[in-house]
Amino acid sequence: MGDLNTVVQSIINLPPAVILALGALLIPALPKRLRSPWFILLPVLALTFLWFLPVIQLSDYCIVAWNYADYSIMPYVSDNLSRLFSTAFLVVLITGGLFSWHNTDSGEKIATLFYASGAVGVVLAGDYLTLFIFWEVMAIASTWLIWGCGDVESGDVGMRYLLYHVLGGGLLLAGILVEVMNTGSIQLQSFAGLSGSDLLSNPGVLLILLGVAVNAAFPPFHTWLSDAYPKASITGAVFMSALTTKSAIYVLIRLFPGMDILVWIGLIMAIYGTIFALMSNDFRQILSYSILAQLGYMVTAIGVGSEMALNGATAHAFSHILYKSLLFMTGGALLYSVGTNRLSDLGATLKEATDQDPKFASQSRWLFGFYMIGALSISGLPLLNGFISKPMIIEAIGEAHYEIAMLILIAASIGTFLHTGLKIPYYTWFTRDSRSGSKPLKQSLNSKASFGEIPVNMNLGMGIGATLCLVFGIAPVIVYDLLPYNVIYEPFRAYPIAESLLTLSGAFFIFIWMKSRLLTPGVLRDLDTPLRATLPWIRQVFVDFPWAIFEKAEEIVLAFTRMVIKTVRNPLAWLQPYSSEEESTSTHSTEAFTPAIEIVIGLILFTSLVLGLFLIF
Amino acid sequence: MINASNSERMNQSSFFTRLPLWIAILAAAVGLTLEFTLLRGYASHWWNHVPAFYLLYGALAAIALLGLSIWGSKVLNRQEAAGTNEKEA
Incomplete structure (x- = not known):
């Protein structure tokens, strides 16, 4: 009976991350038609386990724990912070699963489930060991989503992405080891109270922060984000936009609340991401830089570290996961249906599409509607879910007397409205003659697909995503009740509403004035340009040069081996002055004379000499 | 058709x-x-005393950001390699 209880307890306390990972392993065994339902069933099951089943907990915080050596491993902990993040991850897995229902490729589904398993595992980890394992699972699985495209470019991009995350993982592991050596504990402990100037005297903390900084896309480590997300597969980008950076934000909230240096890093991220998004010509790259800007809000709030700021960072991460995945879904649907994400091509391509397929005009309107709900959410318009978190962060920063930071973040918010709320829709749906002329349209289109064939499941995924943005925007209390700190915040007040309406309308009037000058076709250079330029040199020094040495050494060894084999394979040949091969060509010539005869003559002379000496003496 | x-x-x-x-x-x-x-x-901040501050700030910030991005895209954009295929498999 006791054993049965233990088994039951183990099952009901199964970590959601394990459910996803085990479910992923079963996918290859399933028939194709069952893979998509199974993919959606798993996060539903994980959500059920997360919210309803862990009734037997070791403590309010810890659900599952083991002792190993002197360490307590806690693979499953749960509080408001971790529950809210993992809920957002699992909800995106459901909406993204619907969006990708038509895609029955088992490899991509397995990679996605392992990726989500890694992200959920990170936010439910109570110790460094579990955190690091899931961190690496996330890095490897997400790389497969980039490689999933199968073309040469995504292969290169995936390799760069992997290199960044290997670097981040290495820094994190090094930091963890130093911290465990210093404290003797592997449990996650907040470094609250440490300031930026304390980092140099705490190398373990510094290394952990640097490791997390790679995933949180702190400049200059951010280039993997704008490099990889636009090149990820259509469905993969939806999940990537939600998981990697937000799990890093969770770790920052958990470990580094109130670290002052994060305020300034966050502000740099917000402005940098905004300006680069305004410069980009690629739909999904703009959204990627926009992620960087939104992360800047969260990082700034974490740096402020007050209860309201941390609530704001958590709520903003939750909102961002929902509206950003919706935006990436619309970008993916456009790419799927018309074959391009370049703003300089989209206007004309959509025109051609609507001309060729009458149904597409209606579908394009639906896409526009879904997109605008996400775009206005991220811009912080009242009654949409961006509004429930962005003003909370700005107000918390103001309460902490960072007035310059407040104004910078408001400017970043204006920039977000300009690139995501105005530039993308203007050049996609309202401009019809913006072709870059860089290549014929037909080359950029999938010749098999007729325009307008956006599968129903894609529309359903986008529809649910848009509905969630509206629901949480209208009823923010659903999210507020789940936030980590009990702080009362009312978003629907005159001040934040007036601030939002006035800043956005002011920006709109300027956009109308300057809109025709905002498109520069081409590829945007970022901070990784020098790195990419030096990569061939690095490759020559660290790969090609050692490889050339190994090849030369191999040649020498092979030549020596050949010589030895040739020499010793028939020792009797030594005694024969003329080889049989040479006899056939040049009999008795001096060239055919082998040194073996010299050795024999030498031996005879030596023996004669020794015998002569022996006889004399 | x-x-x-x-x-x-x-x-x-x-x-x-x-x-x-x-x-x-x-x-x-x-x-x-x-x-x-x-x-x-x-008035919780100094700028609350400026009438229509947020409308002006929205416009000025937009001019600054758009101006920076127009200049930056001229400096940082390079020609796209010919034959780049965007469409995923």
């Missing part, structure tokens, strides 16, 4: 293209009304 009227209907409808402008004007009016009625006398 090419149906040019679909794109033209969506493209050239004056209501559809002008609607955002009217919405923006309405939003600015609502914001200013709130500022000069419910928020009259409210």
